[in-house]
Amino acid sequence: MTQLMFAAFTMGMLGSFHCVGMCGPLALSLPLKSNSFWAKLTGSFLYNWGRIITYSVFGFIFGIIGSSFSFFGYQQWLSIIIGVVILIFILLPKKYTAVSNNNFFYSFFTKLRNYLSKLFSKKSNSSLFTIGVLNGLLPCGLVYMAAAGAVATGNIFNSILFMAFFGLGTLPIMWSIAFWGNFVGINLRNNIKKAYPYMMVIMACLLILRGMGLGIQYVSPKLDIEKKEILNCCEKK
Numbered sequence: 001m002t003q004l005m006f007a008a009f010t011m012g013m014l015g016s017f018h019c020v021g022m023c024g025p026l027a028l029s030l031p032l033k034s035n036s037f038w039a040k041l042t043g044s045f046l047y048n049w050g051r052i053i054t055y056s057v058f059g060f061i062f063g064i065i066g067s068s069f070s071f072f073g074y075q076q077w078l079s080i081i082i083g084v085v086i087l088i089f090i091l092l093p094k095k096y097t098a099v100s101n102n103n104f105f106y107s108f109f110t111k112l113r114n115y116l117s118k119l120f121s122k123k124s125n126s127s128l129f130t131i132g133v134l135n136g137l138l139p140c141g142l143v144y145m146a147a148a149g150a151v152a153t154g155n156i157f158n159s160i161l162f163m164a165f166f167g168l169g170t171l172p173i174m175w176s177i178a179f180w181g182n183f184v185g186i187n188l189r190n191n192i193k194k195a196y197p198y199m200m201v202i203m204a205c206l207l208i209l210r211g212m213g214l215g216i217q218y219v220s221p222k223l224d225i226e227k228k229e230i231l232n233c234c235e236k237k
Helices: 002-028 037-071 075-091 104-119 125-135 141-152 156-180 186-212 227-235
Strands: none
Touching: 002 141, 002 156, 002 186, 037 125, 037 141, 037 156, 075 141, 075 186, 104 125, 141 156, 141 186
């Protein structure tokens, strides 16, 4: 459990440098009340807690999926499949993995961005919190990678914790951007952005190794699925 949460927090912390390039402009444009230190502090935290809550909800949803696969004994295969899918999206040219502009998701995200732009005209704590919640819904490869790890836990509670700790890992940098401004240099952001695909490849390989159950502690532990427990539950009167 501890190793899982540490991995999620580290993923969020390292990945937050990537977030600076993707969500940094949004964080810098937040309608914070700059005339008051405490109002600005509260508003910037509310925005980020909104993101973390959305990630935790994702953890609940993905945890249900993962636990369903685990119940039927397919958790290892699920971990391998998720790892392979991540590798495909990273290694294949973008023209083969690009999403059409005419599908449902494109329409949904367009409406989401339009609604977000309206919230930026309101300087209130509720609007800042809502911006954070909705920002968590915007497409992000880093969040998808974290979601893959959450599904692979095969447990609802662990999945929620995984996504929550991932969000907490992004908190220091993203809060600093919102509160202090753009203090991360462009060169550092570009270097982190270049390293991001390699991070995803490592994550994918770890998921595949985990699914293989090679008996390597922390990396590929044996996942013994005891179907007898299910049968015993069914036989109880």
